Amino acid sequence: MGVIFPILIVISIVLYIYYKVAILKTKDILTQKYFNGRAHSCLGIFIFTFGINQYLFYQTKISLFIGIVFILIGGAQIIHGFRVAKHYKNEWRRLNPEG
Template identity: 30%
Template sequence: MNIFFLFFIIVSFAAYLYNKAKEFRSTLPIQRKWYKAKAGVALGIFVILFGLNTCVVNPTVVGFLIAAVFILVGGVKAFSSYKRVRHEGRFVKEEYELNK
């Protein structure tokens, strides 16, 4: 079970780094915000998985409390960033077409 969480933690962190690099390389403002929001979703998923892994590794009351904080913070970050991805994703193609 721990290897499962470890694999997805690494994948979500790699997705975060990928989207952050795309954000810095982008020249269009809406596209930058879109990549920033996508990186936020990956970061939120990373924190959620880290909290779930804490439950598996350290099954004590303190471990569960720490995991609950991580899961709550990660869920809020992922949800708010997902809403931004959906909103800004509508304008990315339009902005690209205008700035050809």
């Protein structure tokens, strides 16, 4: 159990960086906004798992408080990112019915 959260933290931050670099490489605005939504989701997963990991590592009241704040912020980022990515994915499909 102690190794799962650090692995998720590393994977999510790597994916966040990947999507941010992908935004710079594309010229299509819809694709950029889709990648930005995915990046927000990855950032949210990073913050969420970081908050859980910090509480599990320290197990103090202050780490619990900080962990709860991180979980709330991370959860909001995850939800927002998935909604944005879903919206722009559907927009791309609507504008490109053949692809």
